[in-house]
Amino acid sequence: MKVKTNILLRIYVLYALMIISGLAVLWKVYSIQHYKDRYWLKKAEETTTRWFDIYPERGNIYTAKGDLLATSMPYYNLYIDFASAAMTDKIFESNVDSLAYYMATYFGKQSKSQYERDLSVARNAKKRGFLLRRNVTYAELREIKKWPLFREGKYKGGLVVEERLSRKNPYGTLAQRAIGIYSKDRNAVGLEAAYNNFLGGVKGAEFKQKVSNNIWIPIQNEGTVKAQSGVDIVTTLDINLQDVAENALRRALDSSQADFGCVVMMEVKTGAIKVMANMGKRSDGQYDEIQNYAVAHRSEPGSTFKAVSYLMLFDKYHLKLNDTVNIGNGSAINFHGRILRESHALPPRINVRDAFSISSNLTAAKLIDDNFKNDRNGFYKNLQRYGLTEVSGIDLAGESKPGVKKPETWSNTSLPWKAIGYEQTFSPLQILTFYNTIANGGYRVKPYLVSRIEKNGEVIKETHPKVSNVKIASDYALNSIKELMRYVVEGPKGTARSIKSDYVSIAGKTGTAKIFDPKIGKYTNDNQAMFCGFFPIENPQYSCIVMIYRPHGARRQGGNIAGPIFKELAEKSMTTNLSVAHEFVIPSEEKPEMITEVKGNVAQVKTILDRYHIHTDLSDNVSYADIKVKNAGLAIKAMPISETKIPDLKGMNLDDAFVLLENMGLRVKFNGLGKVSGQSILPGIKAKKGDEIILTLEI
Secondary structure: OHHHHHHHHHHHHHHHHHHHHHHHHHHHHHHHHHOOHHHHHHHHHHOOEEEEEEOOOOOOEEOOOOOEEEEEEEEEEEEEOOOOOOOOHHHHHHHHHHHHHHHHHHOOOOOHHHHHHHHHHHHHOOOOOEEEEEEEOHHHHHHHOOOOOHHHOHHHHOEEEEEEEEEEOOOOOOOHHHHOEOOOOOOOEHHHHHOHHHHOOEOEEEEEEEEHHHEEEEOOOOOOEOOEOOOEEEEOOOHHHHHHHHHHHHHHHHHHOOOEEEEEEEEOOOOEEEEEEEEEEOOOOOEEOOOOHHHHOOEOOHHHHHHHHHHHHHHHHOOOOOOEEEOOOOOEEEEOOEEEEOOOOOOOEEEHHHHHHOOOHHHHHHHHHHHHOOOHHHHHHHHHHOOOOOOOOOOOOOOOOOEOOOHHHOOOOHHHHHHOOOOOEEOHHHHHHHHHHHHOOOEEEOOEOEEEEEEOOEEEEEOOOOEEEEEOOOHHHHHHHHHHHHHHHHOOOOOOHHHOOOOOOOEEEEEEEEEEEOOOOEEEEEEEEEEEEEEOOOOOOEEEEEEEEOOOOOOOOHHHHHHHHHHHHHHHHHHHOEOOOOEEEEEOOOOOOOOOEEEEEHHHHHHHHHHOOOOOOEOOOOOEEEEEEEOOEEEEEEOOOOOOEOOOOOOEOHHHHHHHHHHOOOEEEEEEOOEEEEEOOOOOOEOOOOOEEEEEEEO
């Protein structure tokens, strides 16, 4: 009985011990999960490893002349891995004193002794991610790698380099919206977005280990994939003209306290965009490149659309410039129950040339209504042929589609109002593209901002101008509308007569449209001011549009606020892009009256211009130029040099004349001193090798 009791007692004790052990295990599990979970999670995080993306260096963005618009600047965060197996105590101890000295001297935040203590504590703790310095430049990194300890090498020195790339625009906000932004965290815009597949490169990957303080440090792994850098893009932009446009636009916006504005200028023959400036008012009242209004903003163009209406009339109905139009009492006309009013009273009859130049609403509306009221489809098809029912196709994301409804949705009064630029919306770029078509003789050209894509200086893709092979209208119609646009600027009553230039001929059309407020369902007294045109008239090189939205004050019309910006840009562009056939007169308060004419190589001509503080860039294919003094200033013209015909040498230095003539194989003799005043073989005569030419020189 006693034995049985002892056995049962042992069993009970063993059972109790098992229960206590089980409870202890359960308590430990519970304790780990609920009381020490943060401790163990922290321990787990400290030993976590995973793959990280390596973001490649983005390609650069350049102007047409090679100026850098956007680039990626590398910055580095530096750490020391004191747990590196290759860093022995001997290596550390022999370098720590000197390293602390360099840190105190270079960083200056602590004393040498404090830096030395921090380094020793981190070494004793085998700290893997001791922060040395954040946001170090590449030049600084090169110097730091030469410091004591780090010069022992990557593993013995324990230096861990974490690269970060920062996108920089060397010209600040200049052309900022055209250049754009690319970020995985927000909406990408501009060229950075449109050409990201080229600029962005290919991501790599590296293996990192997480150490204390949420710091991840790279660890060696054979599977590391290097990132492939992006390629460069070369734009069509001209940084000098862009600067002129932005400054002029900012002044106009400041003076009128307008909401926003834009300027776009492009080459007539190619569609290459030379200027794309956009400015909007910030909450603090200052202006900045907030949005690409030139591409994304869509509005009723007002009277700039009259060029579209008149082109239709010239093309289909052979309207004549001197034809007169009956506009009733000259103040208002009732179109199918809706009254259209003129901004100021006109005579009952007015000819086409005058009506366009003063921007008569009644004349344009009556002509279109009379001729197209039974042919609405014809009006719409003309818009299609002119490219005004579709986007321009520029190589930027976010272009607004024209707001042009089909004829079946039009009311009885739609045609008269469409004729003067209402009931349809376009972006400034789309209006400019139409005007550019007029300027280049009727052929539509697709605008573009990127001329080529390069990798290490080698062209891998090039943009070629895309020009339609179908004319939008007859030569008669195109020449007639050009004449009307010229008269807007040069006519005695033209709405843009104030921008007539003594230095470049301008053709264009003003537009002052009332702004519709959808909240109140009617038009307000606020305006959108616009001027669109091209220059020089004789051989159009550039087309341009200026738009100012909701200006205030006295200058609120297209002719007096948008026009002056156009004029300034036109004059500037002609001084920086002189061609062989064009002469441009630059006003100069200080003219070299002792010089009647100077001819010489481009370097000599520029020296003279610099003396009078005049900047110009002659075309690449120009070697010699001619300066004459005229009443208005200095007239500059590139000299056409033929390989076979004798040039006009009058006014040229003897050394320049010698080079030219000897290169043609002529024997040169001269009499007198100074510049060439006469030549024995007249200009334009075909030169024969071995012929003798005698130059007369005068001081």
